[in-house]
Amino acid sequence: MMSDYFDLVKRRESCRNFDPERIVEKEKLTRCAEAAWLAPSACNGQPWKYLIVTNPELAAQLRPMMQELGMNKFLNACNAFAVVVQEATVLKVSASQRLKDQDFAPIDIGFSASQFCYAAAEQGLSTCVIGWHNELKIRELFGLTKTERVRLVLAVGYAKTDKLRTKQRKPIEDVVKYYE
Template sequence: MDNFFDLIARRESCRNYDPQKRVETEKLIKCIEAARIAPSACNSQPWSFVVVNSPEVSPKVAKCVQGMGMNRFTDACPSFIVVIEEKANMTAKLGGAFKDQQFAQIDIGIATAHICLAAVEQGLSACIMGWLEEKKLKELLNIPKSKRIRLVLSVGYAANESLREKKRKKLDEIMRIVD
């Protein structure tokens, strides 16, 4: 992979993992390093991550994202990253309140994108999941009740290297140039 555009083209939500291939913990740590250097409003860094790379615990995390029959593909996934919203710093909080923006959630989205791209760069595949059972996950991973879990990422080696066609709105539907 030579450049950024190849990297973003190779990233897709992986729902077909090779259950035999465990993920090297160092690669997951590199994903978190990529999140760590992500930008955030007022450099608030309102996030923390629980990395689960355990043959015993990973299947339990999978069950926490399968409510109502969703995300069944996670049964084959060896690793997960749970994304927790942490308290923003005072400047970001005040700025967000003043401007009526949810900066912390925006920040978390950016950090999560960094994780996905770092995964692809290392030959891994990921899927962001917002469909999660927060209470069950908190109990499983000892996350305080007071915190919010915003996302869970499944991370593993894809069972199949082929990529899907990207179905997206056309450029002229999403862009207006003022020049």
């Protein structure tokens, strides 16, 4: 039986055809932020902050910081962004990750940003995760400190079309192994 969740997983795809005319409702962004806030994290450290940008002037300043070398031109049609900031690791997390030789914070950020994106998809919104961004410039724009890392920006909006692409993935046999 196909669950609603699996439908959602199939429906979420990176949007590069945002409709510039459709403005994202504040309540929907709030739901996305709540989903991100409730994500799991190592030692419940919650090393994230979300800066939600809908202010047109600020969005206009932010956009080119994700478009260097001619990349991500499609963002010109996107009017809402969530800047995902990784905060400095708290003591209990840094102790356990040192013992386990792991860096949990980017993993936590991935979980949380993913929950944001699926909450968006569930509400009929589309997203694109942006890793191609100028961290230093964004940090400066928001007055962030050196210990606050800008890991991702999530572009949020309505897609111009509902038509989904075929997912391009490695063969599942190559990435999933069963030991029965």
